[in-house]
Amino acid sequence: MNMSFKRAFKCFLVRLPFVKGLALSLTRHVPRILMYHRFEAVRGGDGTIVSRETFEWQIGVIKADFRAKTLSECIEQSQNGGTRNGIVALTIDDGYDDFYAIAYPILLGNGIPATLFVVTSYVGGESWFWWDRLRYILKQAPEARKEWRYQRDLFIVDKTTPAKESKTWHRLADYCMTLSESERLRFIGAVADMLGIVVPDTPVGPYKQIGWDRIVDLSNHGVEIGSHTVSHRILTDLDDGSLRQELELSKKEIEARIGRTVKTFCYPNGQTSDYNEQVVAAVEKAGYQGAVVAHEGPYRPAERYKITRVSVSEDRIDFLWKIYGMDFLIMRIKKLFKRSVPGS
Missing domain, CATH: 3.20.20.370 (Glycoside hydrolase/deacetylase)
Known part of the structure; x- marks a missing residue:
């Protein structure tokens, strides 16, 4: 089942009051x-x-x-x-x-x-969450693609499209998760220096x-x-x-x-x-x-x-x-179907 069909199927089922009500009834205890x-x-x-x-x-x-x-x-x-x-x-x-x-x-x-x-x-x-500091840096960076090497690792910072910017943030954030707290701050500081971004001392706007x-x-x-x-x-x-x-x-x-x-x-x-x-x-x-x-x-x-x-x-x-609780309902239907099919 491809993703577009799966979503259309979900959309169809959740708009049926009987199906939605049945799922709720079966899962009210959860x-x-x-x-x-x-x-x-x-x-x-x-x-x-x-x-x-x-x-x-x-x-x-x-x-x-x-x-x-x-x-x-x-x-x-x-x-x-x-x-x-x-x-x-x-x-x-x-x-x-x-x-x-x-x-x-x-x-x-x-x-x-x-x-x-x-x-x-x-x-x-008074302080930035590290992931917000990283988001701020990327948001302020120019809309361009740049290759950058930090120690032994090569990173591609790409802001040419929103999707590529999101992918860049996830790649940098995943790398941050492998670092100690002090190493993470150094890395994020290096990202800011590489892109020429000055981060305010305290969080601003949505941060x-x-x-x-x-x-x-x-x-x-x-x-x-x-x-x-x-x-x-x-x-x-x-x-x-x-x-x-x-x-x-x-x-x-x-x-x-x-x-x-x-x-x-x-x-x-x-x-x-x-x-x-x-x-x-x-x-x-x-x-x-x-x-x-x-x-x-x-x-x-x-x-x-x-x-x-x-x-x-x-x-x-x-x-x-x-x-x-629609997943639970689908699971129950599948079990009932398997029981009703000989040899299943």
Whole structure:
């Protein structure tokens, strides 16, 4: 099945009320944990950032057929065996200010709770996330193609089309992930020097992070605040002492700022290589009720420190497909078909 036909097939199925309703009925016991990162007033990127218009539409879908909870409420109900209600938890990573400016008013106006994970040393926008620094450099660079050698590696920095710019960013970012923190900063600095870009001392425009005053406001109006560590370091790279600091100091600072217990945690980067049993045990020991990863997979109530999430983008068909549990329905149909075919 080619990609265009597959998408047309998905589009057809999710627009059939009976099919969508059946999928929802079969999966009502499974909480939907949605993962967001960035928001924008008007769509202008590659579709990974959710626009105000699409977010309003998504909230309409949620209000129509689901019950929204904070992540900690979802965990508590799941532990008590009470999740057969079509529960959805909206989680937002990294704590960008665009959440407060764009998504929060929509949530507040609709009475929808959410969970925001903040990186405490970045709150207030005094420091750049390394990936944002890299994006800023590429955005400011001239629209040209340039070959560049860094140590033994050859890189092609290509801004001749948006697709090639995106490919360049991913190539550079993937390389950054292989480096230590200090080596990564040197590499990004070398990219800036090579392209002749001067990076401001503090994040600007869409790269700004939220401030503590706004976090307190969010906490007072239905948004649960969770920890995303102190500095967003990959936890499997840390020794025991540094790991405890990332988990415990972030929790204590947020609690001191908002006057509430921090119950939930989000692993930096959140892929399977970014957490292990030692890290999971440390998260539980630090006093969190549960933790989320950043990849998809089956929801398992017993694994409350490895809660999988559904990645959300601007794609409305993909959103409907995921939130109504259409993959589960298709899987059930395939199983029934195999049973009905002799010799299968």
